[in-house]
Amino acid sequence: MRRFLLPLALFLVLVGFLAVGLRLDPREVPSPLVGKPAPAFQAVALARPEATIKRDDLLGKVWMLNVWASWCAACREEHPLLVEYARRGGVPIYGLNYKDKREDGLGWLRRFGNPYTESLFDPDGRIGLDYGVYGVPETFVIDRTGVIRYKHIGPITPEVLRDKIEPLLRQLNA
Amino acid sequence: MIPEIGQFLLLLALGVSLVQGVLPLAGAQRGRADWMALARPASYAQFILVALAFVCLTASFVRHDFSVLYVASNSNSALPLAYRIAAVWGGHEGSLLLWVLMLAAWTAAVARFSRSLPIVFVARILAVLGLVAVGFYLFMLVTSNPFDRLIPAAADGRDLNPLLQDPGMVIHPPMLYMGYVGFSVAYAFAIAALIGGNLDATWARWTRPWTSAAWIFLTFGIGLGSWWAYNELGWGGWWFWDPVENASFMPWLVGTALIHSLAVTEKRGGFKVWTVLLAIMAFSLSLLGTFLVRSGVLSSVHAFATDPRRGLFILVFLVIVIGASLLLYAWRAPSVGLGQRFALFSKESMLLVNNMLLVVACGAVLLGTLYPLFLDALGMGKISVGPPYFDTVFALMMAPLLLLMGVGPLMRWKQDDAGSLARRLRWAVVVAIVAALAAGWAMGRISPATTGGLFLGCWIVAAIGVDLVERLKPRAGLGGSVFGRARLLPRAMVGMMVAHLGVAVFAIGVSMVKTYETERDVKMGPDSSTEIAGYVFRLLSLKDVQGPNYNAVQGRIEVSHNGRVIAMLSPEKRIYRVQNNPMTESDVDSNLFRDLYVSMGEQLPNGDWIVRVQHKPFIAWIWGGCLVMMLGGALAASDRRYRLRQTRSADLPAGAGAAR
Numbered sequence: 001m002r003r004f005l006l007p008l009a010l011f012l013v014l015v016g017f018l019a020v021g022l023r024l025d026p027r028e029v030p031s032p033l034v035g036k037p038a039p040a041f042q043a044v045a046l047a048r049p050e051a052t053i054k055r056d057d058l059l060g061k062v063w064m065l066n067v068w069a070s071w072c073a074a075c076r077e078e079h080p081l082l083v084e085y086a087r088r089g090g091v092p093i094y095g096l097n098y099k100d101k102r103e104d105g106l107g108w109l110r111r112f113g114n115p116y117t118e119s120l121f122d123p124d125g126r127i128g129l130d131y132g133v134y135g136v137p138e139t140f141v142i143d144r145t146g147v148i149r150y151k152h153i154g155p156i157t158p159e160v161l162r163d164k165i166e167p168l169l170r171q172l173n174a
Numbered sequence: 175m176i177p178e179i180g181q182f183l184l185l186l187a188l189g190v191s192l193v194q195g196v197l198p199l200a201g202a203q204r205g206r207a208d209w210m211a212l213a214r215p216a217s218y219a220q221f222i223l224v225a226l227a228f229v230c231l232t233a234s235f236v237r238h239d240f241s242v243l244y245v246a247s248n249s250n251s252a253l254p255l256a257y258r259i260a261a262v263w264g265g266h267e268g269s270l271l272l273w274v275l276m277l278a279a280w281t282a283a284v285a286r287f288s289r290s291l292p293i294v295f296v297a298r299i300l301a302v303l304g305l306v307a308v309g310f311y312l313f314m315l316v317t318s319n320p321f322d323r324l325i326p327a328a329a330d331g332r333d334l335n336p337l338l339q340d341p342g343m344v345i346h347p348p349m350l351y352m353g354y355v356g357f358s359v360a361y362a363f364a365i366a367a368l369i370g371g372n373l374d375a376t377w378a379r380w381t382r383p384w385t386s387a388a389w390i391f392l393t394f395g396i397g398l399g400s401w402w403a404y405n406e407l408g409w410g411g412w413w414f415w416d417p418v419e420n421a422s423f424m425p426w427l428v429g430t431a432l433i434h435s436l437a438v439t440e441k442r443g444g445f446k447v448w449t450v451l452l453a454i455m456a457f458s459l460s461l462l463g464t465f466l467v468r469s470g471v472l473s474s475v476h477a478f479a480t481d482p483r484r485g486l487f488i489l490v491f492l493v494i495v496i497g498a499s500l501l502l503y504a505w506r507a508p509s510v511g512l513g514q515r516f517a518l519f520s521k522e523s524m525l526l527v528n529n530m531l532l533v534v535a536c537g538a539v540l541l542g543t544l545y546p547l548f549l550d551a552l553g554m555g556k557i558s559v560g561p562p563y564f565d566t567v568f569a570l571m572m573a574p575l576l577l578l579m580g581v582g583p584l585m586r587w588k589q590d591d592a593g594s595l596a597r598r599l600r601w602a603v604v605v606a607i608v609a610a611l612a613a614g615w616a617m618g619r620i621s622p623a624t625t626g627g628l629f630l631g632c633w634i635v636a637a638i639g640v641d642l643v644e645r646l647k648p649r650a651g652l653g654g655s656v657f658g659r660a661r662l663l664p665r666a667m668v669g670m671m672v673a674h675l676g677v678a679v680f681a682i683g684v685s686m687v688k689t690y691e692t693e694r695d696v697k698m699g700p701d702s703s704t705e706i707a708g709y710v711f712r713l714l715s716l717k718d719v720q721g722p723n724y725n726a727v728q729g730r731i732e733v734s735h736n737g738r739v740i741a742m743l744s745p746e747k748r749i750y751r752v753q754n755n756p757m758t759e760s761d762v763d764s765n766l767f768r769d770l771y772v773s774m775g776e777q778l779p780n781g782d783w784i785v786r787v788q789h790k791p792f793i794a795w796i797w798g799g800c801l802v803m804m805l806g807g808a809l810a811a812s813d814r815r816y817r818l819r820q821t822r823s824a825d826l827p828a829g830a831g832a833a834r
Contacts, residue, residue, distance in 0.1 A: 018465070021550065073246060
């Protein structure tokens, strides 16, 4: 009998590893940008084509950069969470409207709510390139001295916001 | 409205599969004929319900219903109709629906073509398949509902992943799933036989054609996937040892072992316990493959959108299905008797070694695939295991397998004599060595590794030749012409020879490509040219092309050989408008002995392009080999003794098939 239990035993060991593996993220590649100064940019505001925003304008406060686009389905998933967060009055969120058309982006914000203090308009994705964006949405936390402290790829979930981003923001604002 | 109907049909199908999974099984235990009789109608009903649900999802795609989240995420108003239909299985939710549709189709087929089986056995088989279906319906309805609404509806869809917009992709997943899911039939036969305690030659005979059928589909699916990657990814590679490829290859290896082990069980009554274990393993690996693809535990180019809840659900499902099967195995297997004894030098031994090599090769692939996960789980860092590991380990396993493939079919059951076998095969060895060296010489360079590979391929062909000549020799009681005698060869035997021939063709193709392929990345502007392997590639022009949902730059490249124009190739670099993804559309001129492969890389600031040109000798043999293997499988599965009314053999006591 014992000999015939061997396949089951091997299988259970495998399951153990798979269960641990589920908690790990193979894509959680430590971003080379974390701990480095946020790349400089000079961008037109999405809602105010006459205004430009520079990275250095934002020094001195903790802020989040959220990369979004009207064509991005996953952005809609995280969007209510951002709107809710902004309503509660956390740190300012700046949007990076990535490879989008201005009217599409503005229409999207009118429809789903605007959690952003301001959205940077990046139609050709040049700023996104500097920030190493390879999937939308992505979210960066940037501290008072302009250093990137955290990067999240993919939609933010309530868990990520509660367990990772908010504790970090509290610590940075302390 | 249509999505709601689809959702409702899925719920109904879940209910029916519950009935199908529980009542016939209980009926078989208690001898209730009325409960057992439910199995067949329930199978048909389940198939019809899920097929209608599939039609509903397809209709949503065809009608551009972007209020369905899945449609909005995987289609677009500019997507052509054929790809809108293929987009049904272009994402996670829809491909699960395809999975259950296939499962229901196999189940219905078993219900239909099992008239000659005892009803108790049929009831158990269909019940096991029903229980598997229950798991998948729950998975779909709980975590991945393809009919979820998106309110308010999207103005337009996110488009199908451009990589998947290719004719090969339209049929690759259905074929692969037919194979994956097909092993559930062999699995259900094994579980039913374990429960009923009737693991015997008859059981093996019933299982064989179903296993071969599933194996044919899986072979086709894998071959097609490889061909698609070759044409569509633009690198000219045909196998990448990607976790998802491995996930489909592992069941194939074990399924191949199962086909061979079933032969021993049917003919000699041996290997019974081992065959059952292989049947369980083949399907378990199919399920594991589903888990690896869906859960995101491994990173892969194929990865679907991942969600930890889905991973957890499949893992629990895996534990229940595979755990329960292996527990049943551990409980029932000890009471299964051993088969007939055999000598060390016999066909049985050869098939045992074959099984060992295939299973160990599968283990090596599994280890390589999961090794990054193991290390990560143990906190020992992140690594990736690449082709060097797989190529080396795999070649080490396959070389002895191919060597024995020449010997095994010529050996006698029970006991054979090494001396006489060596005499029968001595010419085959000589022919194979000469042919391997001659091929190397003809290609202009003889390398040890290639000669080894070519030798193995030629050796298999020569040994099949010897086998054929011996079987067609006039013998006492078997007169007539050679053709008359050829017609008397059992189809299963011919199928085996053809399938082995396919392996030989494949091995020759791989050896040739690996050694003699050449490639060159060149900077090309209009009217510039380059040469590889005696072929001159000349870029005539570059022009902009508008596709239905993409913009492209198309190069016109003229290929000439010895001053004669032999082909005109039009590779493209496409930008799909919605997802803004660049895609490389290669163009290939293909014949039996070489492919000329051209793909466009990046554009340089001065307007020139980086163009990759490749010469790949004998690469068509790789997929040709797969087709020949499939043909062999089809011949074997259609042997007439499987189609005969099996009442006669069913009357025989267990193991009696061995007498033949």
